[in-house]
Amino acid sequence: MLEIYTAALINGLLIGGVYALVALGLTLIYGVLHIVNFAHGSLLMVAMFAAWVLAEKAGVSPYAALPVVACGMFAVGWALYRYVIGRVSRGEDRAILLATLGVSVVLDNLFLAIFGGDTRQIEGDLTFAMWEVGPLLLAVPKVIAFGVSLVLAGGLWAFMARTDMGRAIRAVAKEPEGARLMGIRPERVFALAYGIGIGCLGAAGCLLLPSFFVSPHVGSVFVLVAFTIVVLGGMGSFPGAVVGGLLIGVTESLGGLVLGESLGPIGISLVFIAVLLLRPTGLFGAAR
Amino acid sequence: MLEVRGLSKRFGGLQAVDDVALDVPQGRIVALIGPNGAGKTTSFAMIAGFVRPDAGRIVFEGREVTGARADQIAALGMVRTFQITQPFAGLSVAENIRVGAFLRTADAAEAMAQARAVGAALGLGAMLDRPAAALTVAGRKRLEVARALATRPRMLLLDEVMAGLNPSEIHEIVAMIRGIREGGVTVLLIEHIMQAVAALADDVYVLAQGAVIAQGTPRAIADDPAVIEAYLGRGAAARLAAHA
Amino acid sequence: MKWVLVGGVAAVPFVLPSQSMVNIAMLTAFSAFLGQCWNIAGGFGGLTSFGHAVFFGSGAYTGAILQTRYGVNPWVGLPAAFLVGGLVGAGIGAASFRAGLRGSYFALVTLAFAEVFRVLSNSLEFTQGGLGIAIPLKVSAWNFQFADRRATYAVVLVLLAVASGVAVWLTKGRMGARLAAVRENEDAAAALGVDIVRTKTWALALSGGLAAMGGVVYGQTYLYIDPSIGFGTERSVEMLLVAMIGGAGTVWGPVLGAVVLHVVADVSRAFIATPGFAPMVYGVVLLVIIAVLPQGLAGVWAQVRGTPGGARDA
Numbered sequence: 001m002l003e004i005y006t007a008a009l010i011n012g013l014l015i016g017g018v019y020a021l022v023a024l025g026l027t028l029i030y031g032v033l034h035i036v037n038f039a040h041g042s043l044l045m046v047a048m049f050a051a052w053v054l055a056e057k058a059g060v061s062p063y064a065a066l067p068v069v070a071c072g073m074f075a076v077g078w079a080l081y082r083y084v085i086g087r088v089s090r091g092e093d094r095a096i097l098l099a100t101l102g103v104s105v106v107l108d109n110l111f112l113a114i115f116g117g118d119t120r121q122i123e124g125d126l127t128f129a130m131w132e133v134g135p136l137l138l139a140v141p142k143v144i145a146f147g148v149s150l151v152l153a154g155g156l157w158a159f160m161a162r163t164d165m166g167r168a169i170r171a172v173a174k175e176p177e178g179a180r181l182m183g184i185r186p187e188r189v190f191a192l193a194y195g196i197g198i199g200c201l202g203a204a205g206c207l208l209l210p211s212f213f214v215s216p217h218v219g220s221v222f223v224l225v226a227f228t229i230v231v232l233g234g235m236g237s238f239p240g241a242v243v244g245g246l247l248i249g250v251t252e253s254l255g256g257l258v259l260g261e262s263l264g265p266i267g268i269s270l271v272f273i274a275v276l277l278l279r280p281t282g283l284f285g286a287a288r
Numbered sequence: 289m290l291e292v293r294g295l296s297k298r299f300g301g302l303q304a305v306d307d308v309a310l311d312v313p314q315g316r317i318v319a320l321i322g323p324n325g326a327g328k329t330t331s332f333a334m335i336a337g338f339v340r341p342d343a344g345r346i347v348f349e350g351r352e353v354t355g356a357r358a359d360q361i362a363a364l365g366m367v368r369t370f371q372i373t374q375p376f377a378g379l380s381v382a383e384n385i386r387v388g389a390f391l392r393t394a395d396a397a398e399a400m401a402q403a404r405a406v407g408a409a410l411g412l413g414a415m416l417d418r419p420a421a422a423l424t425v426a427g428r429k430r431l432e433v434a435r436a437l438a439t440r441p442r443m444l445l446l447d448e449v450m451a452g453l454n455p456s457e458i459h460e461i462v463a464m465i466r467g468i469r470e471g472g473v474t475v476l477l478i479e480h481i482m483q484a485v486a487a488l489a490d491d492v493y494v495l496a497q498g499a500v501i502a503q504g505t506p507r508a509i510a511d512d513p514a515v516i517e518a519y520l521g522r523g524a525a526a527r528l529a530a531h532a
Numbered sequence: 533m534k535w536v537l538v539g540g541v542a543a544v545p546f547v548l549p550s551q552s553m554v555n556i557a558m559l560t561a562f563s564a565f566l567g568q569c570w571n572i573a574g575g576f577g578g579l580t581s582f583g584h585a586v587f588f589g590s591g592a593y594t595g596a597i598l599q600t601r602y603g604v605n606p607w608v609g610l611p612a613a614f615l616v617g618g619l620v621g622a623g624i625g626a627a628s629f630r631a632g633l634r635g636s637y638f639a640l641v642t643l644a645f646a647e648v649f650r651v652l653s654n655s656l657e658f659t660q661g662g663l664g665i666a667i668p669l670k671v672s673a674w675n676f677q678f679a680d681r682r683a684t685y686a687v688v689l690v691l692l693a694v695a696s697g698v699a700v701w702l703t704k705g706r707m708g709a710r711l712a713a714v715r716e717n718e719d720a721a722a723a724l725g726v727d728i729v730r731t732k733t734w735a736l737a738l739s740g741g742l743a744a745m746g747g748v749v750y751g752q753t754y755l756y757i758d759p760s761i762g763f764g765t766e767r768s769v770e771m772l773l774v775a776m777i778g779g780a781g782t783v784w785g786p787v788l789g790a791v792v793l794h795v796v797a798d799v800s801r802a803f804i805a806t807p808g809f810a811p812m813v814y815g816v817v818l819l820v821i822i823a824v825l826p827q828g829l830a831g832v833w834a835q836v837r838g839t840p841g842g843a844r845d846a
Contacts, residue, residue, distance in 0.1 A: 112808030
C-alpha cells in the first residue's frame, strides 16, 4: 500500500520536473513582458507534434531532436511576438490576453486540420523502458525528462542571472523606459524573452513525448496546469515555478490515486482557484 | 464635521502617516500642505476609504467611518477627487458626471439633467457630449470636481486640483472652489500652490514625514520656523532670519 | 425603420422551405443569444470570462436532471436554469471580485471554475458521469420538443430578444452606467459611491442566469448532454468570439458576430471541409479584429454614423 503511494509520489515529482520547465517559460514571459500567455499550452502542443513528426517520419529520437525543436520553437516564439502578439495588442492588457487566446485557437485548429483529432504516441522500446530501483519501478523516459528539465532550468537561471543578455532582459522587465535610455530596445527584448519562454516548451515537448500522447487538444490540458504552477509559485518567480512544478506534479499524481481517474484532475483546478482567491501572490511572490 | 485622531499607516519599513489628527469644521475650507512624500495623499486615501489605516479613528458627521469602503463613505456624503485624474475614458463627459448623479437618483433622465447642469456650472458645457479622453488637463481636473459634486456631497476632498494648471486656470479653479463652499459644501484640500492656499483656506495643516508639524491660519503658517525648515531644510529658518 | 428591417430579416426563416436553412438561422440566433449573454458581463462590464460554459452547462444539467430524475416539465427548466446559472454567477463573482481578481486573473479563474464543473459532472453519479444524460424523445410543444425547427428558432429568437433587451437597458439605466464606470476605472467608480464588488457580481449573475437558459434549449433540441458539451472550453470561446468580433459592449455586436461566424463557417466548409479549418478562420478573424477594429464590427457602424460612446474595451 505504502509502495503505491511512494511510487505515485516519485512519479509525480518526475513529471513535476517537466511541468517546472513548462512553467519556467510561462513565468519568464510574465516576469519580463507582464503578459499572460494563454497560447502557452497550444505552443507546447506544437512542440510535441514537432518532436512526434521528427520521431515518426524521420526516425530521430526525441532526445536527439531536443536542441533542434527548442531552437525551432524559440524562432516560432520570437516571430509570433514580433509579428502577431506585439503588433495586434498595442500594449493593452485585455488585447494581449485575447491575442494569445486567438493564437491558441488558430494553432489548436490548424493542427486539428492537419493531423486530425486522433491521439498519437511514438512507437518504440523507449516508451516502456523501466528502471528497477529497490522495490520501485521507474519509467526511464520520465527519469530522463526530470533530469534534463532540472539541468535546463538551472541553465536558464544562470543565463538570466549571469550573462549580459540575461541582465539586459531583467533590466527591461523592471524599467522598460530606463532600459530604452540605455540603448536597449524593449520591443526586441520582449520578442527575445517570449522566444526563450517558448524555446523552453520546445525542450519540454521533446521530454514529454516519450511518456505522453499528443493530440491537437493537449494544449488546453497543459495551459491550466502551467498557470496553476506559475500562480502557486508566484507570477514571475523562478524558484516558485520549480517548486510549484514539483508540487503540482505530486498533486496530480496523488490526486489521481486518491480520487480516481475521472475526479483526479479536479485537484489542479481547485489548487488554482484556492491560490488565486486566498493568496494571489503565490508562495514566492512579493506581497502586493 | 470631520474629525481625525491618531491616524497611522506603515508601508513596509516606512512610516507614511504617523499619528495625524485634524478637524474640519462645517462650512470651512481646510488645506493640507507639506513637502512631497509627507503623507498627504496617504492620509486622504485613508479618510476616503481607499486605504485601511493601521491605527486611528475617522469620524464623519458624528459617525465613525474608519475602515469603511470608499463607496460607503461616498454614500454618506464625503467624496474625493484624484490628483492623477481618473476619467472614464470611454464615456462622454456628461456620462462621466452622470455616474456621480446616479448616487442620489435612480432615474436616468433626471441623473442626466443634473449631470449636464453640474458640468455647465463648472465650465464644461461645450464639452459635455465629447469623449472624456478629449479633455485638456484643466478640463480633466474640472471633470474630477464635477463628478464629485454631482453626488451632492456634504464634504469634498480635493487632491491637488491645481497641479499642472496655468495661472489663469488656477484663478478660475480658486473661484470655483469658493463657489462650492458658498453652495454649502465643506472642503478639505491638498495643495502645493501656496498662493491658492492663502487665497482659499481658513485653516492649514502642515505635514512632514507623516506627522502634523504645524497648524494655523495661512498667515501664521507662513511665518512658522518649523514649516520653513520642513520645506527648505534644517537651519533654513535661522539663515532667513539672519538675512532679514 | 431599423426595427422593421431587423424584424423582417429575423422573420425570413419562418417562410423558408428547407429545414436545413431554418437550422442555420436557428444556430446563428443561438450563437447570437449566447454571445449577448457573454456581452452583458464581458462587454458592458469588461469582465473577460474564459469560462462562460460553466453557466451554459449548469443550465443544461439543471434542465436535464429536473426532467429525467424528477419528472419536472422542461419549460419549468428555463426559470430553474436561470436561477441556478444566476447563483453560480453570483458565487463565482462574489468569490473572485472580493479577492480582487481582475483582467487576466479573472479570465483564468473562470476557466478553472468551468473545468471544476466539467470534472465534477464527469465523475458524479448524480450527473451520470461521462455517460452524459439522454433526454427521452417525446415530441410535443407541452414537452418543449419540436419536430419543426422553426418552433425552436422562435424560442431562440425570444431568448435573444430578452438578452438584447437587457443589453439595451444597460445602455440606458443606472445599473449600466455603474457597470460602465467600473469597467473604465474601478477607483473612480468607488469614489463616486459605486459598490464595485456588488455591481460586477450582479452583472456576472445576470449574464450567467441568461446563458443557463440556453443550456436548457440545447438539451431540448439535441436531447443529449455530457460534460464536454456542457462545460467544454469550445463553448466558452465561441461565446467570447461572437461578442468580441461583433463588438463587445454594444447591443448589436453579438448579432453581427454570430452572423459573421456562421457565414464564415458555411463558406469555409464549402471550400475546405476538414474539421478545424472553420474555427481556425475564427481565430484569425479575432486577431484581425483586435488589431484593427478594437470595438468590433459594431464599432465601425457607430463610427460611420458618427456617434461616440458605445463601449471601449478597457
